[in-house]
Amino acid sequence: MSSCDVNGYEELSNKMKTKLGLEKSPVAVKLVLREEDIPEGISKIDSKLRHCEMVQKAAQGETFYATVEEQLCKGGAGAIGLMEPPEKVKTGEMYYSLERFSSLGAAKRTVDAIPKIDPIMKAIIYAPLETAPFDPDVVVIIGNSKQAMMLAQAMVFTLGGRIEADFAGIQSICGDAVAGPYTTKKPNFTLGCSGSRKYAGIKTDDVIVGMNGENIGCVVNALEAL
Template identity: 25%
Template sequence: MAAMNFLQAAEFIRNDLRLKTLPVAVNFLREKAALPEKTRQPSVALGKRVTICQGVTMARVYGWTVGLTQEDLICVPAMILFGFTDVPDQSATLARLFCDVHFISSPEKALSETGGMHRLANGEFEALLLTPLAKSPNVPDTVVLYGNPAQVMRLAQAYSYIAGERTPGQFGGKVECADYLIAPFKTGKPRVVIPGMGDRIFSMTQDDEMVFALPGKDLEILLQGLHEAGDKIGARYPVTFYQNFQPEFPKYYKTLGKELGIF
């Protein structure tokens, strides 16, 4: 999709689904020097180090263009998976942390879980660029959409309409930023994600919010699906309530209704 159409795409998605927050474009940059001019880096703009999910919130709520490098980040597990440390074994290091905080019951199970988590190699990318989709200067590597379960359902319908396949998801309740940012980029497939504790504690993700994330290359698929999926039965968001039925009332209402000649 040409960059000039990102504004139209973002506005259509947000209006069609009545999203509360902005669609976010994500780019993984080999060099931090590639960050666009006027990008806000929290360590500079705010004088603070933040979590990756906070950067996502700044983009989707404030509408900021946010750049995250090693100097901007403070979330240890996310920095491990995003390759912003020099640990020799990402899986083992993260597994040790999961055991230490009792997120898992044994070292063996911890390694089994962390070994299957999506990650970037150490030093593979120097920066993460998070931009409102409407202002994206590049074709996104990943597009991230926060919504309630019904909105995410509609996104899954839209994707499967063209792709002919269901949307996968892995749910662990921790370090989920890797699943909605890295996984679509690495696998070339969309994801449905339940945000983890970091999202809820640090980035103010609400209890009714889920994530649908997809590779930027599939944005056209999503748009066509939102236009056409289920149009023969009026499928849309908000879902239309069925009203073609006659309600039943408790017996006391019926008794009074008979007295009044209603029944």
């Protein structure tokens, strides 16, 4: 954990839930290059789901890992580094065929800008932050706009500045909330996508926040100071 640590992830998570009034746990996400690097005692998920659904399962208390074989949404699996994105996703053809864009060029420009993790990972681990037996690469929080506002205030409490949200309404919990913070080391705020709202139960007023796991202790310290 970072130099801004607050005595372990259980205490850190409990403070975040109390201060923000979260209904569900922050989710610890870890990407691993080799399956043997997965901590002992963590089992592979026994069903095929989308990455956004897996984040929701972890937010509700479950700990597990998934390889590309268990990832039902291959576009999401491509964003989080488990595989190369499918060709129709890379070209923008999939989103254009769904009438999300007026032209194939607009779809392609948007897809090109979505964060993606490289190199190809072997697995991704999901856990509630308070019981995570690993240092998370990214912490994902699903909350409302007020809770997201409080997180933004905590993020600028020490050094100042402004929060830059980077999203386009597609590949939200995979590209925006995990791949973005993982690759840039900066937090990101996103509003969900059609897939996560349809399959993962993202609510009308939900805001999703992805944060670099190394900085989570500093954010909690700032939350307590506000």
